[in-house]
Amino acid sequence: xxxxxxxEFVKECGxxxxxxxxxxxxxxxxLRSKLILKIAGENEISLRLCxxxxxxxxxxxxxxxxxxxxxxxxxxxSINALFGSKNSIMLGDILYSKGFYEIVxxxxxxxxxxxxxxxxxxxxxxxxxxxxxxxxxxxxxYLKMIELKTAVLIEAAARSAAxxxxxxxxAYAVYGKNLGLAFQIVDDILDIISDENRLGKPxxxxxxxxKTTLPYIFLYNALNLDDKEILKSLWGKELDENQTRWIKDKxxxxxxxxxxxxxxxxxxxxxxxxxxxHSLQEIVSSMIDREF
Numbered sequence: 001x002x003x004x005x006x007x008e009f010v011k012e013c014g015x016x017x018x019x020x021x022x023x024x025x026x027x028x029x030x031l032r033s034k035l036i037l038k039i040a041g042e043n044e045i046s047l048r049l050c051x052x053x054x055x056x057x058x059x060x061x062x063x064x065x066x067x068x069x070x071x072x073x074x075x076x077x078s079i080n081a082l083f084g085s086k087n088s089i090m091l092g093d094i095l096y097s098k099g100f101y102e103i104v105x106x107x108x109x110x111x112x113x114x115x116x117x118x119x120x121x122x123x124x125x126x127x128x129x130x131x132x133x134x135x136x137x138x139x140x141x142y143l144k145m146i147e148l149k150t151a152v153l154i155e156a157a158a159r160s161a162a163x164x165x166x167x168x169x170x171a172y173a174v175y176g177k178n179l180g181l182a183f184q185i186v187d188d189i190l191d192i193i194s195d196e197n198r199l200g201k202p203x204x205x206x207x208x209x210x211k212t213t214l215p216y217i218f219l220y221n222a223l224n225l226d227d228k229e230i231l232k233s234l235w236g237k238e239l240d241e242n243q244t245r246w247i248k249d250k251x252x253x254x255x256x257x258x259x260x261x262x263x264x265x266x267x268x269x270x271x272x273x274x275x276x277x278h279s280l281q282e283i284v285s286s287m288i289d290r291e292f
Contacts, residue, residue: 151180
């Protein structure tokens, strides 16, 4: 049903090329929509809220792929690979604009929450670009960036749904924020332990793209001075087999994957303790344990 509303939203824009491009976007897990429907139930308003949140999320991914020069999204060619970066950016703008157009039909408090989330998301994207311009082992900066880039929209989805359901929106905001942080860190981990078939993108892609993610921050802080310099020298480069093996061996030596999983699970536990909702607690557990 959410997919149908999304399609109708884009169709209503009245531009056939945009609709044709939209049809080529690979469908994702729709975590944000699942949260909304689990919290608020399925009704006309909650479904439209889902569609608005998904439009915004898709728009951010379109821009993200252009920024990262990514040609693969969810195992298929990205929109920028198929139609070019200019068209991809403009489609993202159309989806953002349509999302905001539809926001006016929602509760003003919800509209304000979503609008603030999009502002924060945009700042998070800029922070990601800035942090990606250099090797950055600062954990606090990285956590702030993923909070803004990833967690805020999940937080907004959970909080908005709680308002619809007349529940404690502050508690659900805590749930959404910590779920979002854990979700991104699990993605960080999967980048180094999964293969291309599972990920839909090459393994070790984050570090090649200049992203100093949580496992690399943990690893850097565990290494001696000489190995720190080696790790920094490999940042942002295409890695050959020996270099990839060196990183993998160091991850194993210092049990970095386990430490990263524990960190994600601690965030997941914060999410679980914030709400008394078994199905939402199950979402946290299944998300953290995916592919591990």
